Amino acid sequence: MISRVVVMPALSIVLLGPLVTSVPARGFDHVSPARASLAGGEVIVRSVSLPTAPFPGIAPNPYAPVSEPGEHRMHFRTGDIQAFHPDGTAVAPATWQAALTQETSVLFLGHALVDPNTGAPATRPGVHLSAEEKSIYKTDALVLFGTRSPVRQQPVPNAKPAKGVQPRFGTVLVEPNGMIRVTERLDLRSHFYAPLPTGGQTHIFQNTTTTTTRSLPYGDVRVWTSDGRRIAANVLPQWLTQEYPALISGDGGEVDPLFLDLLKPNTPVVAVPTQATGPRPGAPASAPVAPAPPR
Structure with a gap:
């Protein structure tokens, strides 16, 4: 059952800079799990887009940008990539380039809209992830940012689709009454066009943060560790x-491994029933050996 829903609207912001990264109104950077490798003087980033499941108790947002499920491949010059850790510290080029000699899971911050041949690189002093992301991702994970646009990019035809829908961040707690409390956070981003007094138009992005808390019986909730146990x-x-802190399945099913690779060990991955699927079968009565508690 949904015990309470709290909607907190954030400020509207006008996107005027050259970046195509998603920066919510609270000032946090938005990253997406991806895979990256280094070959032939280029950094190749494979990003995956997934649909977003309806959020419990919230009507669909007609102004939210829509992305089709699929895979996109971007080729950057090696010198046009910056790397950081989730806490914002910069990673030396020799270190992150050594890590990308084979395809590696990364967090992708996006890239600047700067011509890769003639434009000056739009370097960043660091990254600012939310407290949830910093607590859930491995401290040595790589966060990549393109200081110029890719030299080429294209969708990957016939790519194997990722599982399910976009997962969400949240928390999980066992309550004294024998229920499990699952709190989910959703950042909704609406896109509007606005005319300029001098002619033309600009883009306005309005961000709304929605937090939903549900208390559910044990048998309705499935929980894994980040390594699949x-x-x-x-x-x-x-x-x-x-x-x-936990990663919450968006549709009550399993979460694609792409979103699990960079989670800290023993991070809870939680699947709760949706209105469409109803309650899932309960967990077995016999308990395996419990792993160490999450940290």
């Missing part, structure tokens, strides 16, 4: 001894 229902009270 299922946590039985009767182990959850000993495992979730406090409120922990």
Whole structure:
């Protein structure tokens, strides 16, 4: 059951800079899991887009940008890439280039809209991820940013689709009454066109943060660790001894491995029933050995 829904509108912002990164009104950068490799003097980034599932208790946003599920490949010159860790510290070029000698899971921050042949690179002093993202991602994960546009990019035809829908950030806690409390956060971004007094138009992005908290019976919730180990229902009270950051499935099903590779060990991955699917089968009565609690 949905116990409470809190909607907190954020400020509208006007996108005037050259960046195509998503920066919510709270000032946090938005990153997406991707895969990257280094070959022939180029950094190749493979990004995946997934549909967004309806958020519990919230009507669909007709102004939200729509993306079709698929895979996109971008080729950047090696010198046009900056790398950071989730805490914002810069990573030396020799370090991140050594990591990309084979395809590696990364967090992709986007790129600047700067001509790769003639434009000056739009370097960044760092990155500013939300507290949830910094607490859930590995401290040595690579966050990549393109200081110029790709030299070429194209969708990948006939790419194997990722599983499910876009997961969300949240927290999970076992309550004293024997229920599991799952809190999800959704950042909605609406896009509008606005005329300029001097002619032409600009882009306005309005951000709304929605937090939904649900209390559910053990049997309606499935929980895994980030490495895929299922946590039985009767182990959850000993495992979730406090409120922990978690990755929440957007459709009640399993989350694609792309979104799990960079999570810290033992991060809870939670699947809750949706209005479309109804409750999922309960966990087995016998409990496996519980892993170490999340950190």
